[in-house]
Amino acid sequence: MKVTGTSHLGFIVKNLDTIINFYRSVLGLELLSGPSEEFHDINEGIAMGITGNPATHCHREAFMRTPDGVMLEFIEITDPVPVPIPETAACSGKLHLCLYVDDIQEWTKELAKHKVTPFLEPQKAELGDGTICYWVYFKDPEGMLFELQQIQI
Numbered sequence: 001m002k003v004t005g006t007s008h009l010g011f012i013v014k015n016l017d018t019i020i021n022f023y024r025s026v027l028g029l030e031l032l033s034g035p036s037e038e039f040h041d042i043n044e045g046i047a048m049g050i051t052g053n054p055a056t057h058c059h060r061e062a063f064m065r066t067p068d069g070v071m072l073e074f075i076e077i078t079d080p081v082p083v084p085i086p087e088t089a090a091c092s093g094k095l096h097l098c099l100y101v102d103d104i105q106e107w108t109k110e111l112a113k114h115k116v117t118p119f120l121e122p123q124k125a126e127l128g129d130g131t132i133c134y135w136v137y138f139k140d141p142e143g144m145l146f147e148l149q150q151i152q153i
Contacts, residue, residue, distance in 0.1 A: 008063070010075060012076075012082055016034070017035060019074050019141070022140055023074075030065045031062065032071070033063045034074075035060050040057050040058040058079040061074065072097070089145060096145035099147070103150065104122045104136060105122065116141075118136045120136070122135065132152040134152065136148050
C-alpha cells in the first residue's frame with residue numbers, strides 16, 4: 001500500500017468569481033472548469049465534513065491548473081456560510097499555496113499594481129539540497145496566504 005501521487009489541492013473560498021479572476025487574470029493560471037452553477041447533494045456536505053443541515057448544503061466550484069500541471073479546486077460554500085479566515089498565519093491547519101515564478105522581483109511589482117503587497121520583501125534561503133531560492137508571502141483578495149518562490153540558477 002502506498003501513495004501514488006497528488007490529485008489536486010482544494011481551497012474553500014468566499015467568492016468563487018473573485019478567486020477565479022485573480023488566479024487566472026493576475027497569476028495566469030488556466031481555468032479548467034467552472035464556475036459551476038450552485039448545486040447540492042444531501043450526502044456531499046456530510047462527506048466534506050461540513051456541519052449544519054445536510055439537506056440544505058449548497059456550493060459552487062471551479063478547477064484551475066498551474067503551468068506544471070498541479071490542479072487546484074476552489075469551492076464556494078453558500079450554505080452554511082463559511083466562518084472567516086483567521087488573520088494570523090499562526091493558526092493550526094492554515095494552508096498556503098506556493099507557486100514557482102521566473103522573476104520574483106517583477107512579480108512583486110506586478111502584484112502591487114493589483115493592491116496585493118507582500119508582508120516583507122523577497123527573502124533569500126538555502127534549501128536542504130543547497131539550492132538557493134527567493135521567497136515572498138502575500139494574501140490573495142480573500143485573505144488566503146500564497147507564496148511565490150524563485151529558484152536561483
